[in-house]
Amino acid sequence: MREILIISGKGGTGKTSLTAAFAHLADNKIICDLDVDTPDLHLLLQPRHERVMEFHAGNEAQIEQDGCTGCGTCEEMCRFNAISQRDGVYSVDTLRCEGCKVCVAFCPEQTILFPEKYCGTWYRSSTRFGTMVHAQLFPGEENSGRLVTLLRQEARKIALENNIDLILSDGAPGVGCPVISSLSGAHCAVLVTEPTPSGRHDLERVATLCDHFRIRAGVIINKADINPDEARIIEQYCREKDYPLLAQLPHDPVITEAMVKARAVTELGETEIGKSIRQAWKKIEQFAG
Amino acid sequence: MIISVASGKGGTGKTTVTASLSAVWDAPLLAVDLDVEEPNLHLFLHPEPAPPIKAWMEVPELNADKCTLCRDCVELCQFKALSIMISSLTLYPDMCHGCGGCIAICEQHALRPGKRELGVMYQSRAGKINFLMGTLRVGEAMSPPFIEQVKKRALKTIRETKQDVIVDAPPGVSCPAIASVIDSDVIVLVTDATPFGLYDFKLAWKSFSPLGKPMGAVINRAGLGTRHIYDFCREKNIPLLAEIPFDRSIAEAYSQGRIITDVSGELKAIFSSLREKIRALGSTTPPKEVDHA
Numbered sequence: 001m002r003e004i005l006i007i008s009g010k011g012g013t014g015k016t017s018l019t020a021a022f023a024h025l026a027d028n029k030i031i032c033d034l035d036v037d038t039p040d041l042h043l044l045l046q047p048r049h050e051r052v053m054e055f056h057a058g059n060e061a062q063i064e065q066d067g068c069t070g071c072g073t074c075e076e077m078c079r080f081n082a083i084s085q086r087d088g089v090y091s092v093d094t095l096r097c098e099g100c101k102v103c104v105a106f107c108p109e110q111t112i113l114f115p116e117k118y119c120g121t122w123y124r125s126s127t128r129f130g131t132m133v134h135a136q137l138f139p140g141e142e143n144s145g146r147l148v149t150l151l152r153q154e155a156r157k158i159a160l161e162n163n164i165d166l167i168l169s170d171g172a173p174g175v176g177c178p179v180i181s182s183l184s185g186a187h188c189a190v191l192v193t194e195p196t197p198s199g200r201h202d203l204e205r206v207a208t209l210c211d212h213f214r215i216r217a218g219v220i221i222n223k224a225d226i227n228p229d230e231a232r233i234i235e236q237y238c239r240e241k242d243y244p245l246l247a248q249l250p251h252d253p254v255i256t257e258a259m260v261k262a263r264a265v266t267e268l269g270e271t272e273i274g275k276s277i278r279q280a281w282k283k284i285e286q287f288a289g
Numbered sequence: 290m291i292i293s294v295a296s297g298k299g300g301t302g303k304t305t306v307t308a309s310l311s312a313v314w315d316a317p318l319l320a321v322d323l324d325v326e327e328p329n330l331h332l333f334l335h336p337e338p339a340p341p342i343k344a345w346m347e348v349p350e351l352n353a354d355k356c357t358l359c360r361d362c363v364e365l366c367q368f369k370a371l372s373i374m375i376s377s378l379t380l381y382p383d384m385c386h387g388c389g390g391c392i393a394i395c396e397q398h399a400l401r402p403g404k405r406e407l408g409v410m411y412q413s414r415a416g417k418i419n420f421l422m423g424t425l426r427v428g429e430a431m432s433p434p435f436i437e438q439v440k441k442r443a444l445k446t447i448r449e450t451k452q453d454v455i456v457d458a459p460p461g462v463s464c465p466a467i468a469s470v471i472d473s474d475v476i477v478l479v480t481d482a483t484p485f486g487l488y489d490f491k492l493a494w495k496s497f498s499p500l501g502k503p504m505g506a507v508i509n510r511a512g513l514g515t516r517h518i519y520d521f522c523r524e525k526n527i528p529l530l531a532e533i534p535f536d537r538s539i540a541e542a543y544s545q546g547r548i549i550t551d552v553s554g555e556l557k558a559i560f561s562s563l564r565e566k567i568r569a570l571g572s573t574t575p576p577k578e579v580d581h582a
Contacts (some may be wrong), residue, residue, distance in 0.1 A: 009327050011299010011460045016485065037461040038297045041484040059367070078390050091472030095467055095499075101367050139496030144462045161513055171300065173299040173460055176328035177430040196544040198304060198329035205327060208427045210472050226537075227544035251540070256513055 001159055002187040003152075003167040006032070009202030010059045011160050011173035013192045014222040018232050018277065019068075019170040020264040023129040025281045029166035031127065033134035034153045034182045036120065036147045041170045046262055047125030047132050055120040055135065055150065057143040058099040061092045067111030074103035074112060083088055110127040119143050122151060124158070131158055143146045144172075146258060148181040175209045183209065187289050188216040190246065194223045195230035203234065207243060220280060223251035247280035249273055290571045291454040293473035295497070297489025299460035302509035302533065305543055307457040309550045310567075311418055317452035320415070322422035324459040325408060325432050332546050337418040341559045342404060344423070344433075345423040347391050348385040350403030351378055362391035362400060372394045387434055407431035407435040410442060419452065424472045432459070433468040440472060462489075462496035470497060476477045476504045477530065482514030489516060494525065503570045505530040507563065521527045528570065529547035531563040
């Protein structure tokens with residue numbers, strides 16, 4: 001089974017618009033939105049939810065006031081400044097609580113509860129391009145890495161049951177927890193960048209991350225005509241580092257038009273960028289092997 | 290005053306706004322890049338070179354001779370950072386969240402504080418501006434503890450020098466974004482008017498509202514997308530602080546690492562006006578309404 005992950009380091013380079021187009025072009029696949037924090041792929045694919053599941057992960061401390069003697073041990077032990085005292089009453093700031101259980105374990109009165117957290121919702125859906133798994137972490141929640149892992153497991157399960165050999169995933173920006181959870185064990189990564197100092201800087205970091213996990217990476221330079229000199233520097237970088245350059249795409253307002261119409265850009269009839277994206281997808285399929 | 294420039298969606302122009310606002314700020318300023326996964330502010334402010342300051346997190350180290358395999362640490366750890374394999378305790382420092390619980394609970398003192406590198410900080414000057422950034426070590430999963438350390442350094446700096454702070458926050462609305470904006474006085478949400486921008490803007494507004502801070506919107510690439518973002522801001526009483534027009538010359542200037550206030554007098558005026566509106570917003574009381582929908 002091949003798992004192709006579209007990531008970028010920098011946000012806003014066009015990951016999701018391109019993933020939607022590839023989802024349109026690819027045969028027999030499961031589509032996966034691994035940006036569980038600010039997912040956007042569903043805005044283009046308009047999924048119909050077939051299964052809606054609660055995502056529970058981790059726990060959070062809750063002080064039962066009846067038993068609390070105000071000794072302050074919990075506040076002292078907490079490394080995350082999540083416990084504070086006001087007028088002798090101790091309480092937990094849930095936004096800062098890491099769920100480490102230290103306060104629970106060291107409370108001499110054993111008066112701190114540790115309920116499981118309900119952190120988000122995940123979905124198995126059908127779209128015009130096939131089955132999609134996606135999620136929405138509740139705003140401000142933690143555990144995005146675990147939710148990413150869960151979605152990937154679910155995608156693999158559905159793929160196996162239905163004899164599907166491709167999982168196409170849209171990833172999160174950055175190089176942190178959710179991206180690491182998306183990458184480990186993926187078949188290959190497509191890195192979408194743009195010819196700007198930020199685009200290049202962030203590409204180098206996310207490419208290094210791929211090397212770190214020994215994931216093969218290819219590169220797409222999006223909006224390449226915004227700064228051709230910078231695009232050439234990125235091209236050179238890819239050659240030196242042996243990352244195949246899969247496509248150079250122009251800056252085209254039709255991408256926004258497709259977004260407003262809730263369509264993949266390749267669905268909007270014959271456009272120049274649509275043609276380039278079709279070629280790019282062929283190259284990605286060869287690259288993925 | 291501490292101002293956080295945040296957004297749900299990435300690539301909406303946080304760094305452009307932070308850099309431009311810093312350039313027109315007319316009081317002593319510390320500009321801080323808390324987008325530690327992909328810091329970019331330095332590419333526009335061009336700070337002077339500075340020696341790296343390494344940031345560490347406490348993780349346990351094992352003295353196996355003292356370990357009696359009692360399992361207390363394994364049972365306490367919520368992050369699977371320790372396990373007993375065959376007949377020895379194995380540590381997975383990459384999984385550790387640094388809570389210190391295992392070290393505190395071990396009666397045999399078989400665990401002692403060690404450390405893991407989170408990333409590197411740089412502090413220097415960019416012209417008149419004081420500059421501070423954090424760069425997360427590639428391969429490190431946990432940005433929030435590192436963000437806390439960069440923030441701590443920033444707060445220490447302003448205690449000594451009494452300057453304003455502008456923070457370039459990471460994208461998203463989960464723990465790294467919350468950790469970045471939680472100590473600020475004003476949150477500036479940068480978005481574009483595309484459907485993705487709107488959806489993520491709503492998420493950001495929902496996430497940050499419970500913090501009870503004054504919030505305002507900057508609409509970037511105005512003219513591109515739809516009018517829904519304006520309706521949403523009106524409906525929720527989110528003040529529109531600035532609109533940056535959609536203009537290819539701005540995208541080109543950005544792609545050359547230029548601060549866009551240099552592109553035209555009009556843009557400079559937009560950011561000077563933004564500065565004054567942020568100041569006014571910072572002296573208001575935050576809205577009490579919180580959407581629980």
